[in-house]
Amino acid sequence: MKRYLPIILFLVLFISLLQSLFQDEMDIPSPLIGKNMPSFSLKRLGENTTITDQDLLGEVALINVWATWCVGCKEEHELLLSLAEEPSINLSIIGINWKDQDQLAIRWLDELGNPYQEILSDPIGNTAIDFGVYGAPESFLIDRDGFIRYKHIGPLTLSVWINEIQPLIKELKQ
Amino acid sequence: MKYSVIVLFLLINSNFLIAAEEQLTNDQQEMYQAIIQEVRCLVCQNQSIAESNADLAKDLRAQILEQVITGKTKNEIKSYLLNRYGDFVLYQPVFSQKTLLLWVSPIILLIFIVGWYRKISH
Numbered sequence: 144m145k146r147y148l149p150i151i152l153f154l155v156l157f158i159s160l161l162q163s164l165f166q167d168e169m170d171i172p173s174p175l176i177g178k179n180m181p182s183f184s185l186k187r188l189g190e191n192t193t194i195t196d197q198d199l200l201g202e203v204a205l206i207n208v209w210a211t212w213c214v215g216c217k218e219e220h221e222l223l224l225s226l227a228e229e230p231s232i233n234l235s236i237i238g239i240n241w242k243d244q245d246q247l248a249i250r251w252l253d254e255l256g257n258p259y260q261e262i263l264s265d266p267i268g269n270t271a272i273d274f275g276v277y278g279a280p281e282s283f284l285i286d287r288d289g290f291i292r293y294k295h296i297g298p299l300t301l302s303v304w305i306n307e308i309q310p311l312i313k314e315l316k317q
Numbered sequence: 318m319k320y321s322v323i324v325l326f327l328l329i330n331s332n333f334l335i336a337a338e339e340q341l342t343n344d345q346q347e348m349y350q351a352i353i354q355e356v357r358c359l360v361c362q363n364q365s366i367a368e369s370n371a372d373l374a375k376d377l378r379a380q381i382l383e384q385v386i387t388g389k390t391k392n393e394i395k396s397y398l399l400n401r402y403g404d405f406v407l408y409q410p411v412f413s414q415k416t417l418l419l420w421v422s423p424i425i426l427l428i429f430i431v432g433w434y435r436k437i438s439h
Contacts, residue, residue, distance in 0.1 A: 171359065174403040242372065268376050275401040277359035277373055 173275050173294045180206075180289050181273035188238075188262035189245045196289060198261075203315045204235045205308070206283040207259070207299075208271055210243040211251045213279040219298035220255055226304070227258035234312060238262040241271045241279055284308060286315045338382065349385045352394055353378055357406050365408065 175181075184195045199206075207223065209216040227236055238259035240248045245264055252259075265271055274283065284293035293311055295303055341349060350367070356377065358369035366374040377398075384394050398406050410416045 171405050172403060174400060268373075269380075272376060272380060272401060275403070277402065 170296060171277075173291075175275055175283075175291050176294060178291055180283070180285055180291050181270065183263070183270040183273065185239075185263040185265055185270055188240050188264045189249050194261060194263055199235075199237060199285065200289050201287055202235050203287060203312055204237050204285045206237045206239060206274075206285060208239045208241050208274070208276050208279050208281045208283075210241045210279050211247045212243065213241075215298040216280045217255070219280055219300070220258070222299055222301060222304065223258035224256045227260075235260045239271065239274075240264050240266075241276065242266060242268045284311060284315075341382075341385065345385050348391055349382060352381055352385075352391060355395075355408050356381075356398060357408055359402060359406065 180196055180199075182196045184193050186193055205226075223236060226232055226234060236258050238261070240262055243264075243266065245266075248262070248264070252262075263270070268276075274281075278296065280298055282295045282299055283291050286292050292315060293308065295307070299308075338346070338349070353367040354365050356366045358364045358366045358371055358374045358377075360371040360373050361369050364374075366377050380397075381394055384397065389397075395407065395411075399411065404410050404413075404416065410419060412420055
C-alpha cells in the first residue's frame with residue numbers, strides 16, 4: 144500500500160488539475176444567490192418615470208441585463224421573445240439596459256421585438272455593479288420576496304431554460 | 318457625429334478620473350493603487366483592474382476611487398467588491414471556511430513531505 148502512495152497522490156493531483164482545465168472560467172458563482180436583490184431606483188427606458196426594486200416584488204421575475212452593443216444579447220433575444228409570448232409561461236421579464244443609449248435601445252427593440260414587461264435604463268452601470276454583472280447578457284431569477292435564486296452568465300439557451308430555469312420557476316410559484 | 322459625442326464623453330469622464338486622482342492625499346493614493354492592483358478584472362481575467370482598459374474595469378476604478386475619497390477603509394471597499402463579485406474578484410483570497418483548504422493545504426503538504434523525507438533518510 145505504502146509503495147503506491149506517491150502514485151495515488153499524483154493521480155489525485157492530476158485529476159483535480161485536469162478537471163479544472165475543462166472548467167468554464169467565465170462561470171463564476173455569484174455571492175448574491177439567496178440574497179435580497181440590491182436596491183435601485185432607475186428610469187424606465189425612454190421615459191421620465193422611475194422604477195425601484197420594490198416595484199418588482201410579488202411576482203417571480205427574470206431580470207435580464209442587456210445592451211445593443213452586446214452580441215450575445217442578440218443571440219438570446221429570440222428565446223426571450225418566445226418566452227414572453229407564450230401565455231402558459233406567465234413570467235415577467237424585466238430588462239436592464241446596461242451602459243447603453245436610450246435611442247439605440249429603443250430602435251433595437253423596434254426592430255427585433257420587445258420581450259420585456261419593464262425596461263430599466265442603467266447608462267452609468269452602478270446598478271449592474273450592485274448585481275455583480277461583469278458581462279452582458281446576464282440573467283437573474285428573482286422570487287416573489289425579491290430574493291435572487293439563480294443567475295446565468297451569457298446568452299440564455301433553450302436547454303438552460305428547460306433544465307434549470309423552468310423547474311426553478313415551477314418550484315418558486317408553488 | 319455620434320462617435321464624437323461618445324469620444325467627448327469618454328474624454329470628460331477620464332479627465333474627471335485623473336482630476337479626482339490628483340486630489341487624493343498620499344495615503345489615499347497609496348491605498349487606491351493597492352486596491353486596484355489586487356482586484357481581478359472579471360472581463361479580462363488575469364489582468365487586474367489597474368491594468369485593464371475594459372469598460373467594467375474603468376467603472377470599478379471610478380467606484381473604488383469614489384469610496385476612497387469618501388473615507389471608506391480598505392476592508393470596507395474589499396467587502397463591497399466581495400459582496401457583489403465573490404471571492405474570485407480578489408487575487409489574494411480571503412481566509413474563510415470555504416478557502417480554508419486552500420490556505421492550509423500547503424502546510425499539510427509540507428508536513429507530509431518532511432515526514433516522508435525523514436522516513437526515507439533513516
